[in-house]
Structures are given as C-alpha cells and as structure tokens.
Amino acid sequence: MTKTSIVTICVSLALLVGAVSVAAAAVPEVGQKAIDVTLPSQDGTTVNVQKDFKGKWVVLYFYPKDNTRGCTIEAHNFETDLPKYNAKNAVIVGVSVDSVDSHKDFCAKQSLTFKLLSDTDKKVVEQYGSLNPTGVAARNTFLIDPSGKIAKVWTAVKPEAHSEEVLAALDGMKK
DSSP: OOHHHHHHHHHHHHHHHTOSOOOOOOOOOTTSBOOOOEEEBTTSOEEEHHHHTTTSEEEEEEOSOTTSHHHHHHHHHHHHTHHHHHHTTEEEEEEESSOHHHHHHHHHHHTOOSEEEEOTTOHHHHHTTOBOTTSSBOSOEEEEOTTSBEEEEEOSOOTTTHHHHHHHHHHHHTO
C-alpha cells in the first residue's frame, strides 16, 4: 500500500467518523447586514424575511425543538406579547430545524400565530452561527432593524424572560 493510499484511507475514515469538523459560521454582529432568510413556514408559504417584512423590526429567533418545555415557554411569551410587538412595528419569526409539519402541529397545539420557519437542511441556522453540535438550533435571537441591519444579538437565551428583554431593547432603539 502506498503512502498516498494510506493518507486517503485515513482522511476518508476521519470524515466518516466525524473527526474532521468544519468551522461553524460566526454569529453575525451588530451593524452587519442581516443574512437573507427564505424558508417555508408552518402554513406552507415561503417567507423571505427581508422582503416580506421590509420596513419592520424583525425578531428572528432560533430555537432547538418544537413542543419542548423551553421552546414552548419562549413561544408562548412571544405570542402573549404580540400586541406589544405590533405596536412597535415589529414581527416575530422563529426558526428551527424541525419540519413544516412539526411547526404546523406546534402552532396548532400552542395557539401560535406568528411565523415559524423550517430549516431542515440547517443552512440558515448555520449561517447565523446558531447550529449546535447536536444538530439542532441554538437558542439565539437577532433583532433586525427596518433597514435590514442587525441591531442586537442575544446568544444562549433564557426563554422565561426573553420576550421582555427584546421588548426593552426595542424601546431603547426607538429613543
């Protein structure tokens, strides 16, 4: 066996067992133009966040899994506070790697009315630096201003008080 063959076999094995990892994308920073997001929603429509919500504040939040405790708490708090967001010209958009059908079920069970986007190929989750090693989305939120730039970033969000934090940030942005 040649040295080249041995190297090829070793590289192939490393890739198979996941020993070689690709660096995860960095979390976008405040002031940066928001990365384009076009994904299917729970109602079967395709949503382009930048185009469909142009001129609005967008709360783009990434969450791990539909119908789990923390994700349900976070979604309920956003839903409860939806009139406050509407008054601030803001929309809520959730993203996870769950399927459209899973989102549809989650929205029906939890009476959620805002858009949940399905990123089953994990492309957007990864572009936003929000892909956990476990393959689900990290609990991160990006506040996108009406011009399409990132105004605030939260990582490792605690779901219980997060909606209040986002509303407070929106109040601070408008002053």
